[in-house]
Amino acid sequence: MDHIEHAPTRSVFFKIRHFLQWAVFSILALFTLTTSAVVLSHIKTPGASIALAVAAIAVMAVVCVLHLTPVFTRLPRKVQWGAYIGIFPAFILMGTAVAQMEAAWERTPQGAKQAAERAKQRAIEAAAQAERDETARQFAELEKVTQELKDYQRKAEACFSFGHRLPALEETVKTSLHNPDAFQHVETILTVPDESRNNVAMTFRAENGFGAIRTATVHAQLIADDCTIQNIGEPQID
Numbered sequence: 182m183d184h185i186e187h188a189p190t191r192s193v194f195f196k197i198r199h200f201l202q203w204a205v206f207s208i209l210a211l212f213t214l215t216t217s218a219v220v221l222s223h224i225k226t227p228g229a230s231i232a233l234a235v236a237a238i239a240v241m242a243v244v245c246v247l248h249l250t251p252v253f254t255r256l257p258r259k260v261q262w263g264a265y266i267g268i269f270p271a272f273i274l275m276g277t278a279v280a281q282m283e284a285a286w287e288r289t290p291q292g293a294k295q296a297a298e299r300a301k302q303r304a305i306e307a308a309a310q311a312e313r314d315e316t317a318r319q320f321a322e323l324e325k326v327t328q329e330l331k332d333y334q335r336k337a338e339a340c341f342s343f344g345h346r347l348p349a350l351e352e353t354v355k356t357s358l359h360n361p362d363a364f365q366h367v368e369t370i371l372t373v374p375d376e377s378r379n380n381v382a383m384t385f386r387a388e389n390g391f392g393a394i395r396t397a398t399v400h401a402q403l404i405a406d407d408c409t410i411q412n413i414g415e416p417q418i419d
Contacts (some may be wrong), residue, residue, distance in 0.1 A: 202250045202254070206249050206250060206253075209241070209244060209245045209268070212275075213241040213244075213245050213275075216278075216279055217238050217241070219282065219283070220237065220275075220278050220279060220282050224282065226282065227289065228288060229281065229282050229285040230278075230282075230285075233278045234278050236274065236278075237271075237274045237275045237277070237279075238275075238278075240270075240275070241271050241274075241275050244264070247264040334371065336405040337371055337380075338371075339405075340403060340408035341369070345369055346366055347383065347403065347410065349408070349410045350369070350383055350401055350403075350413065351364070351385075353410065353413055354385065354413070354416070357416075358388075359388060359390050360387070360388040363386075363394065365385060366385050367384040367396065368383070368384050369382070370382055371403075372400070374402075377400075377412055378402050378412065379401055380402055380403055381401050381402070381403045382398055384397070384398045385398075385399070385416075387416075396418070397417060397418050398416065399415070399416045399417070400413075401414065
């Protein structure tokens with residue numbers, strides 16, 4: 182019974198193992214084909230190492246064959262592990278060959294021209310990326326400032342009483358008037374901070390020394406954190 186129960190499990194395991202091995206072989210084969218094409222395209226370049234190129238392609242070909250699933254599954258376990266370990270030096274060898282071939286090619290007039298064009302293109306792309314990064318930074322800074330303004334406005338608005346009034350500002354202004362009882366509130370609004378950091382403006386009506394009712398505006402600084410009033414200026418007659 183145990184043999185019958187475990188047989189499907191082993192079958193699934195072998196299928197997964199074979200699938201993964203085919204995936205490894207496919208990756209190795211694709212890498213070998215693409216890099217070999219680069220090496221072979223520059224193998225006749227003056228100064229290129231033909232021996233290194235041949236050795237790199239041969240080693241990668243052997244590694245590919247060893248990882249071909251029908252071959253790999255017939256190898257002893259130690260050889261299989263060796264085949265996996267051999268991938269890394271094979272990659273390094275092929276990478277060295279590609280770098281040597283490209284370096285030799287870039288020493289030729291045509292290769293130098295292409296290298297200069299690639300460098301120019303990379304510089305353009307780098308500049309474009311830097312511009313995108315700067316735009317993103319500015320956008321993030323704008324969002325931060327916008328959020329700070331929203332937070333400030335929320336706290337400042339909480340300082341106003343019914344009718345959008347600031348009692349502390351009104352009481353201070355009343356004490357400076359000729360006739361405090363004639364004070365009539367018109368409106369109090371938040372403003373863009375000026376050089377004196379004044380950020381509120383209160384418009385009101387009051388009686389002057391001649392008994393005439395005049396409209397005036399006074400500016401002051403509202404500290405949103407504790408709702409205190411500072412820097413109350415002189416009323417400006419409208």
